[in-house]
Amino acid sequence: MLKNWIPEEVPSQEEIKERLEKARRELYDLQMKIKNRKLPVLVLFEGWSAAGKGSIIGRIIKNIDPRFFKVATMAVPTEEENRKPFLYRFVKQIPEGGKFTLLDSGWMEQTTREVLDGTLTEEKYETRIESIKRFERQLTDNGYLVLKLFFQIEKEEQDARIEKLLGDRDTEWRVSEYDRWQNGHYKKCRKVFGRYLTDTNLPAAPWYIVNAGEKKWAELQVMETLVSAIEVALQNEAHSVPLLQNVFPLKKTPELKDVELAGKVLEDEEYKSELKRLQKRLGELHNRLYRKRVPVIITYEGWDAAGKGGNIKRITEALDPRGFEVHPIASPEPHEKARHYLWRFWTRLPKDGHIAIFDRTWYGRVMVERLEGFCSENDWKRAYNEINEFEKELTDWGAVLIKFWVHIDKDTQLLRFTERQNHPEKQWKITEEDWRNREKWDLYEEAVDEMLQKTSTVYAPWHVLESVDKKYARIKALKIIIGELEKVLD
Amino acid sequence: MLKNWIPEEVPSQEEIKERLEKARRELYDLQMKIKNRKLPVLVLFEGWSAAGKGSIIGRIIKNIDPRFFKVATMAVPTEEENRKPFLYRFVKQIPEGGKFTLLDSGWMEQTTREVLDGTLTEEKYETRIESIKRFERQLTDNGYLVLKLFFQIEKEEQDARIEKLLGDRDTEWRVSEYDRWQNGHYKKCRKVFGRYLTDTNLPAAPWYIVNAGEKKWAELQVMETLVSAIEVALQNEAHSVPLLQNVFPLKKTPELKDVELAGKVLEDEEYKSELKRLQKRLGELHNRLYRKRVPVIITYEGWDAAGKGGNIKRITEALDPRGFEVHPIASPEPHEKARHYLWRFWTRLPKDGHIAIFDRTWYGRVMVERLEGFCSENDWKRAYNEINEFEKELTDWGAVLIKFWVHIDKDTQLLRFTERQNHPEKQWKITEEDWRNREKWDLYEEAVDEMLQKTSTVYAPWHVLESVDKKYARIKALKIIIGELEKVLD
Numbered sequence: 001m002l003k004n005w006i007p008e009e010v011p012s013q014e015e016i017k018e019r020l021e022k023a024r025r026e027l028y029d030l031q032m033k034i035k036n037r038k039l040p041v042l043v044l045f046e047g048w049s050a051a052g053k054g055s056i057i058g059r060i061i062k063n064i065d066p067r068f069f070k071v072a073t074m075a076v077p078t079e080e081e082n083r084k085p086f087l088y089r090f091v092k093q094i095p096e097g098g099k100f101t102l103l104d105s106g107w108m109e110q111t112t113r114e115v116l117d118g119t120l121t122e123e124k125y126e127t128r129i130e131s132i133k134r135f136e137r138q139l140t141d142n143g144y145l146v147l148k149l150f151f152q153i154e155k156e157e158q159d160a161r162i163e164k165l166l167g168d169r170d171t172e173w174r175v176s177e178y179d180r181w182q183n184g185h186y187k188k189c190r191k192v193f194g195r196y197l198t199d200t201n202l203p204a205a206p207w208y209i210v211n212a213g214e215k216k217w218a219e220l221q222v223m224e225t226l227v228s229a230i231e232v233a234l235q236n237e238a239h240s241v242p243l244l245q246n247v248f249p250l251k252k253t254p255e256l257k258d259v260e261l262a263g264k265v266l267e268d269e270e271y272k273s274e275l276k277r278l279q280k281r282l283g284e285l286h287n288r289l290y291r292k293r294v295p296v297i298i299t300y301e302g303w304d305a306a307g308k309g310g311n312i313k314r315i316t317e318a319l320d321p322r323g324f325e326v327h328p329i330a331s332p333e334p335h336e337k338a339r340h341y342l343w344r345f346w347t348r349l350p351k352d353g354h355i356a357i358f359d360r361t362w363y364g365r366v367m368v369e370r371l372e373g374f375c376s377e378n379d380w381k382r383a384y385n386e387i388n389e390f391e392k393e394l395t396d397w398g399a400v401l402i403k404f405w406v407h408i409d410k411d412t413q414l415l416r417f418t419e420r421q422n423h424p425e426k427q428w429k430i431t432e433e434d435w436r437n438r439e440k441w442d443l444y445e446e447a448v449d450e451m452l453q454k455t456s457t458v459y460a461p462w463h464v465l466e467s468v469d470k471k472y473a474r475i476k477a478l479k480i481i482i483g484e485l486e487k488v489l490d
Numbered sequence: 491m492l493k494n495w496i497p498e499e500v501p502s503q504e505e506i507k508e509r510l511e512k513a514r515r516e517l518y519d520l521q522m523k524i525k526n527r528k529l530p531v532l533v534l535f536e537g538w539s540a541a542g543k544g545s546i547i548g549r550i551i552k553n554i555d556p557r558f559f560k561v562a563t564m565a566v567p568t569e570e571e572n573r574k575p576f577l578y579r580f581v582k583q584i585p586e587g588g589k590f591t592l593l594d595s596g597w598m599e600q601t602t603r604e605v606l607d608g609t610l611t612e613e614k615y616e617t618r619i620e621s622i623k624r625f626e627r628q629l630t631d632n633g634y635l636v637l638k639l640f641f642q643i644e645k646e647e648q649d650a651r652i653e654k655l656l657g658d659r660d661t662e663w664r665v666s667e668y669d670r671w672q673n674g675h676y677k678k679c680r681k682v683f684g685r686y687l688t689d690t691n692l693p694a695a696p697w698y699i700v701n702a703g704e705k706k707w708a709e710l711q712v713m714e715t716l717v718s719a720i721e722v723a724l725q726n727e728a729h730s731v732p733l734l735q736n737v738f739p740l741k742k743t744p745e746l747k748d749v750e751l752a753g754k755v756l757e758d759e760e761y762k763s764e765l766k767r768l769q770k771r772l773g774e775l776h777n778r779l780y781r782k783r784v785p786v787i788i789t790y791e792g793w794d795a796a797g798k799g800g801n802i803k804r805i806t807e808a809l810d811p812r813g814f815e816v817h818p819i820a821s822p823e824p825h826e827k828a829r830h831y832l833w834r835f836w837t838r839l840p841k842d843g844h845i846a847i848f849d850r851t852w853y854g855r856v857m858v859e860r861l862e863g864f865c866s867e868n869d870w871k872r873a874y875n876e877i878n879e880f881e882k883e884l885t886d887w888g889a890v891l892i893k894f895w896v897h898i899d900k901d902t903q904l905l906r907f908t909e910r911q912n913h914p915e916k917q918w919k920i921t922e923e924d925w926r927n928r929e930k931w932d933l934y935e936e937a938v939d940e941m942l943q944k945t946s947t948v949y950a951p952w953h954v955l956e957s958v959d960k961k962y963a964r965i966k967a968l969k970i971i972i973g974e975l976e977k978v979l980d
Contacts, residue, residue, distance in 0.1 A: 126688060137693055140732065147735070198616060203627055206737045229735045235871060236732045242630065243726055245637070245719045247696045381725060 010217050020216070023223035027063045030230045035068065038097030038338070039233055040144045043226065046108040047151025048189075049179035050161040051212045056151075057102050059219050060226070069100035074109065083293070083351040085397040086110075086128065087135055091346040094139065096338035107132055108150075108196055113178070115192050116185075127396060129199045134389045140204035141241045141382060142340050145233040148205055149222060150197060151212040155186040240378040246454070248388045253456040254464075255449050261409055264466035264473075271471040278478040279318035285485045286319050286355070293352040294488055295399040298481065299361040302406025303444075304434045305416040307470040311406060312357055314474045315481065324355035329364065341365055341375070341383075342390055352398070361403075362387055366451045371443055384454040391460040400484050401460045404477060405452065406467045410441055500707050510706070513713035517553045520720050525558065528587030528828070529723055530634045533716065536598040537641025538679075539669035540651040541702045546641075547592050549709050550716070559590035564599065573783070573841040575887040576600075576618065577625055581836040584629065586828035597622055598640075598686055603668070605682050606675075617886060619689045624879045630694035631731045631872060632830050635723040638695055639712060640687060641702040645676040730868040736944070738878045743946040744954075745939050751899055754956035754963075761961040768968040769808035775975045776809050776845070783842040784978055785889040788971065789851040792896025793934075794924045795906040797960040801896060802847055804964045805971065814845035819854065831855055831865070831873075832880055842888070851893075852877055856941045861933055874944040881950040890974050891950045894967060895942065896957045900931055 011019070034041060045053040054073075061069055072093045081089045087107065095101040111128055114120040120128060139146050153161070162183055165171040182189050197207050208225050212218040266274070289296060298315065300308045316324060327348050336344040342362055350356035365387070370380040394401050408416075417438070420430040437444070456462045463480050467473035501509070524531060533550075535543040544563075551559055562583045571579045577597065585591040601618055604610040610618060629636050643651070652673055655661040672679050687697050698715050702708040756764070779786060788805065790798045802816060817838050826834040832852055840846035855877070860870040884891050898906075907928070910920040927934070946952045953970050957963035 133693075203623075203734050204732060206735055208737070232733050232735050239732070240730050241732060242694060242729070243722050244693050245696055245722050247698070 010211075010214055011220075013216070016216050016220050020220050020223060023220065023227050024063050026227045027223065027230075030227065030234070031065060031068060033234055034100075034230065035098045037234060039230075040095045040097045040339070041100045041147070041230065041233075042094060042139065042144055043100065043102045043147045043149070044106045044108070045102065045104055045149055045151065046106060047149070047210070047212065048153050048158055048193075049176070049182050050158050050165065051151035051153045052161075052215060052218060053104055053151050055215070056212075056219055056222055057104055060222060061102065063223075064100060068098070069102060070095065071102045071104065073104040074106055077110070080351065083353070084349055085393060085399075087131065087393065088346060088349060091135070091340075091343065094144070094339055094343060096335060097143075098338070107135075108148075108200070112189075112192050112196050115196075116189065129196075131393055131396065132200055133202060134393070136200070136202055136205045138342075138386055138389065139340065140202075141386075143236075143239045144340070145229060146205040147226060147229045148200075148207050149210050149225070150193070150207055151210050151218070153212050155183065157213055158183050158186070240376070241382060243378075243381055244385050246385060246388070248392065248457045248459075250453070251456045251458050251461045253452045253462055255452075256407065256445055256464075259407055259464055259466065261407070261466050261468050265469040266471045266475060268471075271475060274475050275314065275478070278475065278482060279314070281482055282315070282318040282478060282485075283320070285482060285489060286323060288489050289355075289400075289485060290320075290323050290353040292489060294485075295350050295352040295394075295397070296355040296402075296485070297350065297358070297394060297399050298355065298402045298404070299358040299363075300404050300406060301361060301363050301367070302404070302465070302467070303408050303413055304437055305413050305420070305429075306406040306408045307467045307473055308359055308406050310470055311404075311465065311467070311474050311477055312359060314478065315357065318478075319355060323353070324357065325350065326357045326359060329358060329360040341369075341379075342386065345390075349394075362390065363451060363455075366455075367444065367447050370447055371440060384451070387455055388457055388460075391455075391457065395459045400488055402481055402484050403460060403462050404465050404480075405448070405462055406465045406473060408467050410438075412468050413438060413441075500701070500704055501710075503706070506706050506710050510710050510713060513710065513717050514553050516717045517713065517720075520717065520724070521555060521558060523724055524590075524720065525588045527724060529720075530585045530587045530829070531590045531637070531720065531723075532584060532629065532634055533590065533592045533637045533639070534596045534598070535592065535594055535639055535641065536596060537639070537700070537702065538643050538648055538683075539666070539672050540648050540655065541641035541643045542651075542705060542708060543594055543641050545705070546702075546709055546712055547594055550712060551592065553713075554590060558588070559592060560585065561592045561594065563594040564596055567600070570841065573843070574839055575883060577621065577883065578836060578839060581625070581830075581833065584634070584829055584833060586825060587633075588828070597625075598638075598690070602679075602682050602686050605686075606679065619686075621883055621886065622690055623692060624883075626690070626692055626695045628832075628876055628879065629830065630692075631876075633726070633729045634830070635719060636695040637716060637719045638690075638697050639700050639715070640683070640697055641700050641708070643702050645673065647703055648673050648676070730866070731872060733868075733871055734875050736875060736878070738882065738947045738949075740943070741946045741948050741951045743942045743952055746897065746935055746942075746954075749897055749954055749956065751897070751956050751958050755959040756961045756965060758961075761965065764965050765804065765968070768965065768972060769804070771972055772805070772808040772968060772975075773810070775972060775979060776813060778979050779845075779890075779975060780810075780813050780843045782979065784975075785840050785842040785884075785887070786845040786892075786975070787840065787848070787884060787889050788845065788892045788894070789848040789853075790894050790896060791851060791853050791857070792894070792955070792957070793898050793903055794927055795903050795910070795919075796896040796898045797957045797963055798849060798896050800960055801894075801955065801957070801964050801967055802849060804968065805847065808968075809845060813843070814847065815840065816847045816849060819848060819850040831859075831869075832876065835880075839884075852880065853941060853945075856945075857934065857937050860937055861930060874941070877945055878947055878950075881945075881947065885949045890978055892971055892974050893950060893952050894955050894970075895938070895952055896955045896963060898957050900928075902958050903928060903931075 033039075045057060047053055057071055061071065070093075074089070074093075077089055090103075090107050093101055093103060111120065111125075111132070115125060136146055162175055162179060165175050197209075201207050208221075210218050210221045210225075300312060302308050312326060316326060332341070332344060345358070345362045348356065348358075365375065365383040366380050369375045391401055417430055417434065420426040452462050452464075463477075465473040465476050500506075523529075535547060537543055547561055551561065560583075564579070564583075567579055580593075580597050583591055583593060601610065601615075601622070605615060626636055652665055652669060655665050687699075691697050698711075700708050700711045700715075790802060792798050806814060806816060822831070822834060835848075835852045838846065838848075855865065855873040856870050859865045881891055907920055907924065910916040942952050953967075955963040955966050
């Protein structure tokens with residue numbers, strides 16, 4: 001078992017009382033600083049059943065303004081949550097900047113349960129641990145305070161507490177089958193817990209073992225640890241994190257200037273017959289992936305007026321409307337901006353068997369946010385790796401992920417802009433902003449090239465759709481999607 | 491086994507040649523940037539025996555100016571190295587800023603060997619892994635590029651290579667007993683290697699598995715990984731790292747203003763008899779700790795003219811001169827300044843059974859370096875934790891670590907300064923700088939208080955020596971040292 005913060009001995013009641021009062025005053029004062037600095041605070045309460053997590057959470061929140069915190073009891077995942085990636089239901093809960101989320105059990109509880117009931121094999125466990133470590137590291141890299149508490153009680157103490165709960169009709173219901181099983185298999189559980197704690201003891205999000213044998217003492221340990229962790233987090237003023245070496249094998253991708261656009265055209269007739277044939281095929285595959293419960297994510301990025309909308313339309317025409325969703329991505333809303341930038345994509349992930357199509361994506365971070373200065377240089381430079389990790393998460397989950405860059409040249413864009421301008425029924429499609437972006441074409445091209453190079457991983461490569469002839473691009477997209485789906489369905 | 495960077499298939503010889511040339515040119519160009527940016531680069535070559543680490547190192551260094559790199563073959567530790575902490579011989583090798591160190595096997599090789607031969611029990615293995623992770627993280631936090639390569643070959647390939655070496659009188663000697671044992675126990679070794687790779691796969695210092703079945707291809711993988719890692723490291727311009735939560739239990743320590751100085755005096759007679767008695771006792775203990783091979787580290791910090799020198803003298807008088815060393819610490823020399831700031835202390839650690847006394851210490855980082863701006867704010871704020879980790883390393887190794895703050899008040903200092911000034915034989919003891927420091931007394935007091943609070947861990951607490959009466963302070967120091975030594979010797 002980890003040895004962090006195992007206090008040697010319980011202080012006197014007198015001392016506990018005094019220190020508790022001090023910690024409460026400090027936490028009260030820190031609240032406003034957290035709010036002003038927009039620090040998001042995520043506190044995980046994990047540990048043995050009947051160790052008193054719930055009642056300590058109840059005491060802690062008495063010291064926090066109710067507008068600033070949320071308690072989430074995670075229990076077991078719902079049917080719907082089971083059809084999303086493992087981390088989905090936890091990511092959903094991460095707080096906005098300036099607020100607390102207190103989780104009553106989290107990803108440790110679920111992971112160790114799955115080890116204990118045999119669901120997680122050794123290999124899957126290792127993948128899970130990698131994914132948890134990346135998740136927590138991304139949170140702390142993005143300025144989150146992640147505080148992880150493990151409530152430790154001994155077997156006899158746990159037994160006594162369970163017996164006490166069972167002895168009272170009002171509390172009986174709180175004891176689950178699993179709680180009793182845990183006590184009966186204390187040693188086995190301790191081994192699994194101990195390994196998990198060691199495996200996930202990250203520098204920026206370490207574990208604290210709370211000696212939970214005595215309530216007031218446990219409360220004090222939590223309060224003092226919380227105060228100390230907040231004080232450290234508030235010191236990290238100018239948030240900037242060293243960039244990490246890339247560990248994901250990359251696929252060589254051409255630079256945009258080397259993409260041949262000329263000659264990528266289709267005659268009307270061929271287009272029509274191909275479109276019909278491919279859409280029919282895609283419809284069939286959609287049914288099969290629904291039954292096989294394969295999640296599919298298709299993303300579109302590309303130049304303004306490159307033809308994303310029409311391309312997407314040719315895909316969705318072929319699909320059963322109950323089985324897909326299109327997410328047009330605009331600039332983030334305030335509650336989205338206040339969280340990790342991938343949060344709004346995590347929460348839009350499809351259920352397995354479903355297709356999600358993103359019209360613009362998380363790549364906004366390394367394009368518009370980069371060029372318009374909506375995030376810091378460190379933020380977007382770090383994002384290549386964060387995005388590769390995110391997409392690894394998705395493909396490890398079993399998702400088919402297809403990424404399109406819809407490509408045209410600068411002259412073609414001008415032609416289409418002018419046409420839109422001159423046709424009243426198309427004018428809604430063109431804005432001042434489009435013209436402004438166009439002026440930054442070269443800067444965008446540089447950013448896109450860097451993005452294509454750094455995020456074309458072997459598990460989620462970019463596909464460039466040559467779209468000077470939109471028909472050509474549509475047929476190419478359909479073929480790529482069909483090809484990728486056939487790989488997993490056949 | 492980790493799946494980082496296992497390339498799918500070997501490219502054609504043509505492609506390898508072309509990419510190798512490109513990578514060579516790039517590495518050549520990067521050299522100057524590394525030099526200008528003073529980036530220290532540490533490359534670890536680990537992996538199976540006969541996997542070709544040595545010959546690849548030979549090829550890599552052809553692309554680097556000989557003034558900028560050093561190759562260190564670590565082999566097994568010497569008798570002397572075995573009497574130092576495990577990491578000692580590796581820390582010694584870390585490069586200066588602007589230079590490369592290439593290690594032909596390092597702490598992985600030694601650790602996995604010790605697991606395989608049974609020296610490292612499960613518990614010791616876990617402590618070792620923690621210590622390695624901290625070491626690597628401290629390096630990357632301090633701006634080091636740490637690149638870790640594991641050379642992977644299959645059992646049959648290894649067998650064939652060993653046979654080939656054995657078949658030639660010129661190469662026969664290169665095959666060790668252990669190499670053959672490894673091949674005979676390939677599966678067992680793979681399990682131990684695999685676990686180590688997983689356990690130490692840090693975000694800022696990840697592992698790369700080099701497919702070493704084919705020489706040119708292995709060389710290319712190393713070259714491309716090296717180039718890519720350097721490019722990332724060079725992007726981390728303004729080096730600043732988020733502060734970490736404290737995980738070390740602290741001992742409450744009074745603030746300096748609450749230290750009672752009045753009345754802490756000793757009469758001459760009592761002093762003399764106590765001194766004699768205690769020095770005799772210390773001498774006895776010194777003999778015993780020599781035989782028991784306990785390393786002892788005693789550190790002195792304190793106000794100018796507080797009486798450190800005289801205090802140290804009363805300790806060393808009692809010791810066998812063959813068994814101790816005093817390290818007066820001045821400002822670092824250029825070759826020390828160009829490395830991790832703890833390097834010059836690591837290299838001065840005593841052998842077990844010996845005593846090292848430091849007259850000023852690594853705490854300079856959070857006092858003079860902080861106040862004089864010799865390091866960045868992030869550097870000294872990070873240092874509290876780095877120092878706690880360093881001292882944990884020392885006490886885990888088995889060292890007795892005793893830290894003194896020699897304390898006087900401001901008036902006493904003035905008195906002593908003036909006396910020094912007025913007595914020609916003492917004038918060498920007082921400089922302009924002492925007067926300048928004195929002007930910053932309040933700032934120093936603040937820094938010292940923060941230091942005492944944040945680095946008084948339960949395993950290495952601070953002891954304040956009230957030294958208005960130097961005799962009192964000397965006797966107190968002797969008593970504390972004797973008490974701590976008795977704890978481990980009795």
